[in-house]
Amino acid sequence: MLEVIRVEGRIGEEDWTIVPYPASNAPRPRAAGKAGLARNTGEAAAPPELLAGLAVPAAGKIIVPLALWQARRDGLQQRFDAGEIAVWLDACEEVEVLAAAVDLAAAPLLALDFPKATDGRAYSSAALLRERLHYRGPLWAIGDVQRDYFAFMFRCGFDTLVPRAGRYTRAQLEEAAANLGLFAHPYQGAVDDPLPLWRRVRRPQQEVRT
Amino acid sequence: MYRYDAYDQALVDARVAQFRDQTRRYLAGELTEEEFRPLRLQNGLYVQRHAPMLRIAIPYGLLSSPQLRVLARIARRYDKSYGHFSTRQNLQLNWPRIADVPDILAELAKAGMHAIQTSGSCIRSITADHLAGIAADEEVDPRPFAEILRQWSSLHPEFSQLPRKFKFAVSGARQDRAALRVHDVGLAFYKDGDGEVKVRVLAGGGLGRTPALAVTLHDALPWRQLLNYCEAILRVYNRYGRRDNLYKARIKILAQSLGAQKLREQVDAEWAHLRDGPSTLTEAELARIGAFFAPPPYEAAGDESAALDRLRALQAEDAEFAAWMARCVHPHKQPGYRAATLSLKRTGRAPGDVTSNEMDAIADLAERYSFGLIRSTHTQNLILGDVRLDALPDLWRDARASGLATPNTGLLTDLICCPGGDFCGLANARSLPLAQAMQERFADRGRLFDLGEIELNISGCINSCSHHHLGHIGILGVDKDGAEWYQVSLGGAQGVDAKLGEIIGRAVPAEEIPAIVDKILAVYLDARQLGERFIDTLRRIGIEPFRGRVYGIKEKDGKKESREPQHA
Numbered sequence: 209m210l211e212v213i214r215v216e217g218r219i220g221e222e223d224w225t226i227v228p229y230p231a232s233n234a235p236r237p238r239a240a241g242k243a244g245l246a247r248n249t250g251e252a253a254a255p256p257e258l259l260a261g262l263a264v265p266a267a268g269k270i271i272v273p274l275a276l277w278q279a280r281r282d283g284l285q286q287r288f289d290a291g292e293i294a295v296w297l298d299a300c301e302e303v304e305v306l307a308a309a310v311d312l313a314a315a316p317l318l319a320l321d322f323p324k325a326t327d328g329r330a331y332s333s334a335a336l337l338r339e340r341l342h343y344r345g346p347l348w349a350i351g352d353v354q355r356d357y358f359a360f361m362f363r364c365g366f367d368t369l370v371p372r373a374g375r376y377t378r379a380q381l382e383e384a385a386a387n388l389g390l391f392a393h394p395y396q397g398a399v400d401d402p403l404p405l406w407r408r409v410r411r412p413q414q415e416v417r418t
Numbered sequence: 419m420y421r422y423d424a425y426d427q428a429l430v431d432a433r434v435a436q437f438r439d440q441t442r443r444y445l446a447g448e449l450t451e452e453e454f455r456p457l458r459l460q461n462g463l464y465v466q467r468h469a470p471m472l473r474i475a476i477p478y479g480l481l482s483s484p485q486l487r488v489l490a491r492i493a494r495r496y497d498k499s500y501g502h503f504s505t506r507q508n509l510q511l512n513w514p515r516i517a518d519v520p521d522i523l524a525e526l527a528k529a530g531m532h533a534i535q536t537s538g539s540c541i542r543s544i545t546a547d548h549l550a551g552i553a554a555d556e557e558v559d560p561r562p563f564a565e566i567l568r569q570w571s572s573l574h575p576e577f578s579q580l581p582r583k584f585k586f587a588v589s590g591a592r593q594d595r596a597a598l599r600v601h602d603v604g605l606a607f608y609k610d611g612d613g614e615v616k617v618r619v620l621a622g623g624g625l626g627r628t629p630a631l632a633v634t635l636h637d638a639l640p641w642r643q644l645l646n647y648c649e650a651i652l653r654v655y656n657r658y659g660r661r662d663n664l665y666k667a668r669i670k671i672l673a674q675s676l677g678a679q680k681l682r683e684q685v686d687a688e689w690a691h692l693r694d695g696p697s698t699l700t701e702a703e704l705a706r707i708g709a710f711f712a713p714p715p716y717e718a719a720g721d722e723s724a725a726l727d728r729l730r731a732l733q734a735e736d737a738e739f740a741a742w743m744a745r746c747v748h749p750h751k752q753p754g755y756r757a758a759t760l761s762l763k764r765t766g767r768a769p770g771d772v773t774s775n776e777m778d779a780i781a782d783l784a785e786r787y788s789f790g791l792i793r794s795t796h797t798q799n800l801i802l803g804d805v806r807l808d809a810l811p812d813l814w815r816d817a818r819a820s821g822l823a824t825p826n827t828g829l830l831t832d833l834i835c836c837p838g839g840d841f842c843g844l845a846n847a848r849s850l851p852l853a854q855a856m857q858e859r860f861a862d863r864g865r866l867f868d869l870g871e872i873e874l875n876i877s878g879c880i881n882s883c884s885h886h887h888l889g890h891i892g893i894l895g896v897d898k899d900g901a902e903w904y905q906v907s908l909g910g911a912q913g914v915d916a917k918l919g920e921i922i923g924r925a926v927p928a929e930e931i932p933a934i935v936d937k938i939l940a941v942y943l944d945a946r947q948l949g950e951r952f953i954d955t956l957r958r959i960g961i962e963p964f965r966g967r968v969y970g971i972k973e974k975d976g977k978k979e980s981r982e983p984q985h986a
Contacts, residue, residue: 302657326539328539331575331577339691356457359575364576387439394429395572396569396645396697397697398575403696404697405425411425412424
């Protein structure tokens with residue numbers, strides 16, 4: 209079971225299993241800029257050797273890497289149709305590629321990976337999925353999901369946050385959830401509320417000097 | 419200037435509470451060093467050579483007398499009673515304790531200040547022309563736009579973890595005093611033929627290891643689209659900027675690898691979606707923010723020529739006053755007023771350093787002479803922006819009594835210098851002792867004035883905090899087998915015609931630098947024509963005569979070496 213935080217700080221559980229890439233020393237095009245490069249050079253987000261070593265559980269609800277879905281789609285389609293397969297997107301992969309490969313309207317959920325908390329690409333991916341591709345289903349943040357970034361993730365359109373297993377105690381998660389409303393009136397628009405503060409509320413005028 | 423409403427106040431208060439909690443969890447071992455690092459950096463807190471360093475935001479270089487007194491008090495209570503103005507118009511404290519930082523931030527918040535995004539891989543505190551709103555050559559006051567950008571960029575969720583730092587600078591004048599072309603984004607506001615405010619958007623500039631001048635992304639952006647367009651730039655950068663190599667992560671590298679045209683196309687494609695969206699600015703919002711920057715209640719000028727005559731008479735009597743008038747007083751758009759620099763570059767003092775007592779004195783001067791407002795400059799000085807012409811002699815006497823009237827603005831001893839190896843954990847070399855040696859060497863007023871306007875920039879390492887690439891004379895500290903060496907470049911310039919300096923030859927040990935500068939200046943003095951500034955002579959005769967004099971018969975070796983990479 210995955211312990212997750214949902215919008216408004218509700219803590220819950222999910223019976224999905226995230227299928228990661230096998231731990232390997234093989235270089236992965238994690239580098240930013242690679243998404244752009246991939247478009248120009250055709251370089252794959254995940255090399256075939258990496259996919260070859262990937263064990264896919266034969267049953268249960270699983271979230272697989274997009275590259276695996278692309279490579280073994282025929283074998284997985286039936287389970288996808290049954291709502292047992294979901295796809296996660298690497299930070300270096302583009303949502304446009306995801307949208308072309310997965311039927312967003314039929315997907316049970318989408319997950320975006322934060323390889324580390326300081327890699328902010330998934331924020332833009334989430335915003336684009338919501339605003340540009342009009343994805344309305346569950347959107348998960350997975351990977352290095354740290355409590356100090358929960359609020360930013362929700363603002364960008366994630367609705368389910370999955371911290372690394374064992375990273376936080378239940379009490380710590382509750383404390384983090386209780387702090388979600390700390391910034392009640394952010395300045396700028398985002399996915400959760402596209403209006404900037406000055407369109408959301410009436411801000412005071414400066415008194416005119418006499 | 420801008421004043422916080424309840425929303426601004428609630429946000430900075432919440433930020434203090436958040437950081438207090440984060441610091442508590444860090445000190446309790448709940449947050450690892452690695453987890454805490456980006457959190458503290460985005461609150462301006464570095465861990466440095468001797469102690470933490472806290473960088474306090476002075477948004478676009480504007481602060482009030484009460485705020486400066488708060489900074490003085492904080493420096494007294496939590497530091498060693500002084501602070502350091504940086505080339506990004508911010509104030510750095512070099513000796514706070516980590517455990518005290520939440521309290522410092524709380525005191526700042528009470529005075530409408532913060533340290534949000536003064537460091538870290540995010541949109542940094544925004545800088546501006548230090549004469550914004552008062553410059554005689556200004557078309558559009560950029561301060562309301564700077565404040566709009568400050569709010570938009572503060573805690574922007576999507577752009578909270580960029581590949582690297584991202585610096586904005588703004589200007590609305592014909593002269594560029596904000597070094598727009600060496601920023602990640604430089605915004606030049608102007609009025610088009612129909613009187614409409616437009617923005618020239620420059621992007622991809624930066625210094626550091628790979629210095630680059632920005633390219634033009636948009637020549638005439640309608641001001642209402644400002645945030646939409648910036649959002650498009652940041653989104654392209656956030657998605658495609660490199661994250662595999664710290665030194666290749668700035669937008670300048672993306673601009674170089676894509677090429678200006680392709681970057682422009684990608685930004686335009688993104689902007690096409692965002693255009694006219696909810697962040698589109700309105701007349702009403704610009705007017706609301708603009709009202710905070712309305713001109714102060716100037717008094718009617720009277721006859722400026724009579725006041726000028728009186729000043730000229732005083733200048734004839736007192737050479738010190740004449741020197742100050744010549745160097746530290748600047749034109750103003752309001753008749754009867756001038757802007758005046760309070761120099762933080764007196765000999766024997768680290769450039770940009772200011773004591774708590776001086777901060778209090780400056781706050782008083784600002785209230786007495788300039789509507790209680792102070793401006794910080796990217797050349798590490800302070801400016802009183804709105805001084806009555808006939809009050810200049812009194813201001814000069816008072817400033818002089820506080821040691822703030824060194825008449826060297828724009829001259830060699832107004833040099834720009836980072837804290838260097840004495841404080842900074844990144845530095846290769848101790849730039850401050852070198853700066854002091856230069857100031858002492860050129861302390862002679864007659865010689866200094868005779869040399870005229872020369873920009874000297876000394877950086878302690880390739881991160882280029884002192885913008886040495888833009889110095890007419892740039893000096894860069896490099897590490898050579900554990901020893902401090904320096905590399906000299908010539909011909910850099912800021913402004914509309916910004917140019918990066920050219921390295922003249924191999925690096926030399928610190929003690930040789932003063933003699934090299936002497937040789938460079940000797941070439942200038944020999945070659946200059948009447949009224950020609952150093953940079954004019956350099957542009958006319960080229961770099962070779964300087965190279966030849968400095969490196970003598972080894973000129974060829976020098977040239978050869980200069981083509982090699984600066985760093986292994």
